[in-house]
Amino acid sequence: MSSADGIRLGFLGLGTVGAGALAALQEEHEAITRRVGAELIAVRAAVRRPDRPRPVSLDGITLSTDPVAVATADDVDIVVECIGGVTVAREAVLAAMAAGKSVVTANKELIAKHSRELFDLADRHGVDLAFEGSVGGGIPIVQPLRHGLTANRVKQVVGIINGTTNYILSAMTRSGESFEQLLSEAQAKGYAEADPTDDVDGHDAAYKLTILAMLAFDTPLSEDQVYREGIRRITPADMALARSLGYRFKLLAIARDRGAKLELRVHPCLVPESHPLAAVNDVYNAIFVSASPVGEVMFYGRGAGADPTGSAVAGDVIQVARNLRGGGVRGFPLACGTPRAVATVDEIESSYYVRMKVVDQAGVLAVLAGILGKNLVSIAQVLQTRGEPGDAAEQVAELVWVTHETTEARLRRSLAEINGLDACLEVRNVFRCFGVDA
Amino acid sequence: MSSADGIRLGFLGLGTVGAGALAALQEEHEAITRRVGAELIAVRAAVRRPDRPRPVSLDGITLSTDPVAVATADDVDIVVECIGGVTVAREAVLAAMAAGKSVVTANKELIAKHSRELFDLADRHGVDLAFEGSVGGGIPIVQPLRHGLTANRVKQVVGIINGTTNYILSAMTRSGESFEQLLSEAQAKGYAEADPTDDVDGHDAAYKLTILAMLAFDTPLSEDQVYREGIRRITPADMALARSLGYRFKLLAIARDRGAKLELRVHPCLVPESHPLAAVNDVYNAIFVSASPVGEVMFYGRGAGADPTGSAVAGDVIQVARNLRGGGVRGFPLACGTPRAVATVDEIESSYYVRMKVVDQAGVLAVLAGILGKNLVSIAQVLQTRGEPGDAAEQVAELVWVTHETTEARLRRSLAEINGLDACLEVRNVFRCFGVDA
Numbered sequence: 001m002s003s004a005d006g007i008r009l010g011f012l013g014l015g016t017v018g019a020g021a022l023a024a025l026q027e028e029h030e031a032i033t034r035r036v037g038a039e040l041i042a043v044r045a046a047v048r049r050p051d052r053p054r055p056v057s058l059d060g061i062t063l064s065t066d067p068v069a070v071a072t073a074d075d076v077d078i079v080v081e082c083i084g085g086v087t088v089a090r091e092a093v094l095a096a097m098a099a100g101k102s103v104v105t106a107n108k109e110l111i112a113k114h115s116r117e118l119f120d121l122a123d124r125h126g127v128d129l130a131f132e133g134s135v136g137g138g139i140p141i142v143q144p145l146r147h148g149l150t151a152n153r154v155k156q157v158v159g160i161i162n163g164t165t166n167y168i169l170s171a172m173t174r175s176g177e178s179f180e181q182l183l184s185e186a187q188a189k190g191y192a193e194a195d196p197t198d199d200v201d202g203h204d205a206a207y208k209l210t211i212l213a214m215l216a217f218d219t220p221l222s223e224d225q226v227y228r229e230g231i232r233r234i235t236p237a238d239m240a241l242a243r244s245l246g247y248r249f250k251l252l253a254i255a256r257d258r259g260a261k262l263e264l265r266v267h268p269c270l271v272p273e274s275h276p277l278a279a280v281n282d283v284y285n286a287i288f289v290s291a292s293p294v295g296e297v298m299f300y301g302r303g304a305g306a307d308p309t310g311s312a313v314a315g316d317v318i319q320v321a322r323n324l325r326g327g328g329v330r331g332f333p334l335a336c337g338t339p340r341a342v343a344t345v346d347e348i349e350s351s352y353y354v355r356m357k358v359v360d361q362a363g364v365l366a367v368l369a370g371i372l373g374k375n376l377v378s379i380a381q382v383l384q385t386r387g388e389p390g391d392a393a394e395q396v397a398e399l400v401w402v403t404h405e406t407t408e409a410r411l412r413r414s415l416a417e418i419n420g421l422d423a424c425l426e427v428r429n430v431f432r433c434f435g436v437d438a
Numbered sequence: 439m440s441s442a443d444g445i446r447l448g449f450l451g452l453g454t455v456g457a458g459a460l461a462a463l464q465e466e467h468e469a470i471t472r473r474v475g476a477e478l479i480a481v482r483a484a485v486r487r488p489d490r491p492r493p494v495s496l497d498g499i500t501l502s503t504d505p506v507a508v509a510t511a512d513d514v515d516i517v518v519e520c521i522g523g524v525t526v527a528r529e530a531v532l533a534a535m536a537a538g539k540s541v542v543t544a545n546k547e548l549i550a551k552h553s554r555e556l557f558d559l560a561d562r563h564g565v566d567l568a569f570e571g572s573v574g575g576g577i578p579i580v581q582p583l584r585h586g587l588t589a590n591r592v593k594q595v596v597g598i599i600n601g602t603t604n605y606i607l608s609a610m611t612r613s614g615e616s617f618e619q620l621l622s623e624a625q626a627k628g629y630a631e632a633d634p635t636d637d638v639d640g641h642d643a644a645y646k647l648t649i650l651a652m653l654a655f656d657t658p659l660s661e662d663q664v665y666r667e668g669i670r671r672i673t674p675a676d677m678a679l680a681r682s683l684g685y686r687f688k689l690l691a692i693a694r695d696r697g698a699k700l701e702l703r704v705h706p707c708l709v710p711e712s713h714p715l716a717a718v719n720d721v722y723n724a725i726f727v728s729a730s731p732v733g734e735v736m737f738y739g740r741g742a743g744a745d746p747t748g749s750a751v752a753g754d755v756i757q758v759a760r761n762l763r764g765g766g767v768r769g770f771p772l773a774c775g776t777p778r779a780v781a782t783v784d785e786i787e788s789s790y791y792v793r794m795k796v797v798d799q800a801g802v803l804a805v806l807a808g809i810l811g812k813n814l815v816s817i818a819q820v821l822q823t824r825g826e827p828g829d830a831a832e833q834v835a836e837l838v839w840v841t842h843e844t845t846e847a848r849l850r851r852s853l854a855e856i857n858g859l860d861a862c863l864e865v866r867n868v869f870r871c872f873g874v875d876a
Binding site for chain 2: 020023024025027028031032034035132138139140143144147148149150151152153218276279291292293294295296297298299300301302306307308310311312314315317318319326336337
């Protein structure tokens with residue numbers, strides 16, 4: 001399965017992640033050779049522009065513009081896919097596995113959208129498919145879920161798994177500035193893309209959550225089963241109120257096993273400041289796993305970038321190489337359990353933060369409490385404030401309340417009734433909370 | 439290597455950890471069989487008292503009082519050592535490996551004291567030796583260091599890896615009570631042993647640090663190379679001062695690669711409250727790894743107990759079983775790099791907290807600063823207080839200062855000079871700090 005001289009790698013793409021992984025393998029070449037028991041040699045790389053200068057040595061590497069040719073070359077033992085996306089990358093990865101080659105990738109979109117096809121093919125051809133770098137950058141989380149925690153029944157995985165949004169939310173918390181201002185700042189610093197949709201609307205986190213949930217619950221899933229909301233509608237007023245109620249805003253990715261169904265959701269969330277996830281700031285990521293018998297474990301680190309993700313990809317390459325050397329034992333079979341039903345958004349169970357503009361008169365809170373009580377929604381916290389600038393002049397007040405855990409359907413029914421009240425002038429914002437009843 | 443019916447386990451010891459691991463394997467039997475591709479069957483167990491009732495089913499398990507007999511029995515494929523200590527456990531583990539059996543253990547003392555002998559024997563006989571449960575309870579940390587982070591050069595590992603002392607220190611921080619009072623409370627709650635030496639004097643943490651450092655730096659080490667101090671001398675006055683200076687007391691286990699030498703030390707430490715380790719409270723453990731290229735990653739969870747440690751041991755059993763099924767590929771070779779020199783305590787580089795009783799008169803601080811400056815020790819923070827009850831009546835004050843990073847030798851030389859001053863009545867306590875200059 002490998003040449004006598006070592007184990008030969010074919011890189012697909014030498015952008016940020018590909019160059020990062022190659023640099024990591026070159027940097028610690030001697031120690032890695034010792035650990036694998038064989039030399040790892042990069043022999044081929046497919047790149048779009050072979051003449052472009054790269055921040056890494058290409059000595060001994062034959063460049064090509066044809067990913068499938070590299071993926072299926074006779075002298076390649078392990079294919080390292082760092083192209084991204086689901087067109088060329090998918091075609092090349094499928095071709096590599098069909099040619100009997102193990103694949104390492106950090107491509108979250110590919111795994112989240114095409115897991116079944118990829119896992120089946122890996123199984124059929126008896127090859128490894130490793131993707132530690134697809135979630136949480138350099139944080140080891142895929143391997144712990146596939147290996148170390150594999151004796152556990154996972155109940156819940158909650159993650160801060162998008163660095164861009166966490167950077168923006170951390171900055172909003174600190175500065176009180178608006179989402180738009182801080183998005184521009186993040187773009188200027190290179191922490192957000194020119195088109196930020198993938199990050200700020202939660203697509204990136206949804207891909208990663210799909211992968212975490214497949215591993216945690218050992219079941220096939222795809223990213224379109226994830227309920228998704230972005231962070232654009234969080235205002236400085238919400239930020240300030242969350243703080244005074246003892247919470248921090250985070251874009252959470254939540255996967256919960258509710259027995260009959262799974263909950264899979266990505267949305268902004270108020271997290272109690274005493275929870276370890278509330279302290280995860282800026283571009284850091286963290287994944288919090290609740291499982292039996294282990295209890296609660298958390299993994300924390302930099303969630304993106306050439307170095308952290310390069311570390312994860314290089315770690316996978318070493319592991320797969322070691323498996324090849326040992327005679328081809330592979331990682332665990334992937335997501336091979338029975339398919340599971342996923343809850344609709346109405347069935348989600350959560351607590352909620354609601355901020356509304358009301359007529360400033362006695363009895364409003366009592367009417368509100370009556371409607372919530374009738375709908376079996378129980379209040380955990382209430383705060384009445386002077387509201388936004390201009391509110392006071394109108395003889396109105398702002399009322400903010402946080403509920404105990406209930407279903408989304410019950411909350412929506414309550415809000416429909418509350419909206420019909422004369423005293424309710426406007427429901428200004430609604431967010432889910434996490435861990436209020438913990 | 440295994441019977442057609444499955445992979446057969448022999449347990450050595452069915453106390454807290456052994457019973458926890460067996461329960462974890464029984465609880466998720468079906469899912470685990472699917473993941474391994476074969477059934478895991480506990481066939482034998484060595485226990486001291488076969489008639490004692492156990493919190494776990496012993497159906498189909500032949501009990502014995504002879505650990506070596508179980509460890510070498512023909513019908514045992516994997517030996518799960520949960521006896522603890524380094525006499526019987528060592529003898530049985532060596533016998534098992536010599537008989538060609540892979541071993542799973544959570545025995546930190548055994549690995550920390552006899553790693554070389556054990557690793558060599560595992561290598562010689564081509565068997566697995568897995569010990570995830572030996573550090574951090576259920577937190578996956580051994581596997582991430584051996585696998586996921588293996589492309590990295592580790593610079594530093596800092597851990598809170600003893601639950602008993604962390605429980606006591608957290609309670610001291612909250613309540614202001616003394617070490618003795620809270621030790622008694624921890625003993626009453628079962629968080630501390632009747633003889634607490636192993637925990638409160640840092641032996642347990644030193645074993646675990648030895649294991650972490652061997653994996654992180656890929657070099658053979660033994661626990662007697664770890665510099666060690668316990669938590670007994672922390673007073674309520676130190677606790678309160680640390681808080682007002684912005685720190686929390688933690689028993690830290692620190693392994694640093696300083697290039698020429700390694701630093702290996704376990705001692706109480708003032709940690710800035712903004713550092714993620716400062717928020718790790720009660721019986722929780724956390725391990726903070728700084729490495730290149732990954733940056734900083736942290737692992738957090740419950741550090742002890744039947745369930746978390748059972749999860750780690752069961753996870754190792756599954757992994758080793760999977761390796762056996764796949765034809766016997768083993769984990770990475772262990773600590774196979776070149777031996778490294780370890781720094782003496784004088785060579786340690788740290789910042790320091792010093793609390794002293796001084797004559798309350800002008801110019802004392804200037805004299806002090808002069809001595810420190812001459813010894814190249816630079817001050818980061820100073821606090822003058824009224825001191826302990828009775829101090830005020832004597833016209834004395836208490837002076838607390840925190841230094842920037844320096845060597846232990848320089849600090850000791852400075853303190854010797856300061857002790858000789860008429861104005862210095864007493865050096866009340868000295869502790870190392872962590873992360874002051876980060």
